[in-house]
Amino acid sequence: MLLFFLIEMQKLMFNYSIYHLTMxxxxxxxxxxxxxxxxxxxxxxxxxxxxxxGLGPYIISELLEFSNENILFINAGTDxxxxxxxxxxxxxSCMILIDTCTLNxxxxxxAILERENIKEYVPISTHTIPVHIVxxxxxxxxxxxxxxxxxxxxxxxxxxxELKLYKEDTLTLEERSENVDLPFFELxxxxxxxxxxDKLIEIIKKLVNSF
Numbered sequence: 001m002l003l004f005f006l007i008e009m010q011k012l013m014f015n016y017s018i019y020h021l022t023m024x025x026x027x028x029x030x031x032x033x034x035x036x037x038x039x040x041x042x043x044x045x046x047x048x049x050x051x052x053x054g055l056g057p058y059i060i061s062e063l064l065e066f067s068n069e070n071i072l073f074i075n076a077g078t079d080x081x082x083x084x085x086x087x088x089x090x091x092x093s094c095m096i097l098i099d100t101c102t103l104n105x106x107x108x109x110x111a112i113l114e115r116e117n118i119k120e121y122v123p124i125s126t127h128t129i130p131v132h133i134v135x136x137x138x139x140x141x142x143x144x145x146x147x148x149x150x151x152x153x154x155x156x157x158x159x160x161x162e163l164k165l166y167k168e169d170t171l172t173l174e175e176r177s178e179n180v181d182l183p184f185f186e187l188x189x190x191x192x193x194x195x196x197x198d199k200l201i202e203i204i205k206k207l208v209n210s211f
Contacts, residue, residue, distance in 0.1 A: 023199045026110060026150070030207055033148070034094065040211070041092040042204065043074045043083070045099040045131060049163065052107075052154035054187040055197050056098045061166075061183050062201050066208045075181040081129045087138055094146045095138070097131065098200075101151030108192045109153040110200070118149050150200065155190040 034040065042063065044056030060075040067073045072090050076083045087095065101121040103111055113121055119132040131149075139145050164186040165171075176182060189197060 027203045037094045039070050039092045041072045041095040043076050043097050045076050047078050048183045048185050051156040051158050052193045053157050057183045058187045059197050080134045088141045097149040100154040103153050105153050107155035108196045111151045113149040113151045115147045155192045
């Protein structure tokens with residue numbers, strides 16, 4: 001009975017902490033979590049052809065220029081499994097995933113999901129391999145790695161009626177082939193999710209400047 005009570009209390013504490021997370025709270029939380037971190041990977045995950053599921057790739061595509069010897073931005077798309085070696089070779093002390101999640105809350109809700117909660121709130125996705133399995137494989141090689149996710153509740157996961165190449169008028173085919181982290185198709189987030197995504201982009205820029 002006591003064990004059941006403790007488990008339920010843990011769930012309530014977890015739910016409270018994630019459901020009331022403002023962007024200002026998020027910045028302060030990330031700032032505290034990254035104290036002492038020497039190297040960091042941000043990995044965006046999602047299917048760019050499915051509206052808000054492209055949130056992870058969108059955020060990373062806006063931050064690629066900030067990658068340096070201590071911080072790496074990876075657009076893993078729907079196949080984070082293919083980027084495992086890159087993460088392991090970078091040897092980060094922390095990895096932050098960015099993806100949509102299945103919290104039963106209004107679209108645009110932002111949550112920090114601990115590693116142990118990712119399986120529950122990102123259980124079924126468009127990814128080739130479940131995210132929690134990819135995390136396990138990475139942590140198997142980097143046992144001290146701290147992993148958590150910034151999750152967004154999507155408004156729409158509908159496919160596009162018309163597909164357009166990402167920055168079709170400015171990027172050459174050669175530039176596309178040389179950078180695997182660029183989205184292939186133009187991203188089409190809902191206004192709700194794009195607004196929140198742009199806020200997170202600015203937060204991460206502030207974190208990078210203070211890193």
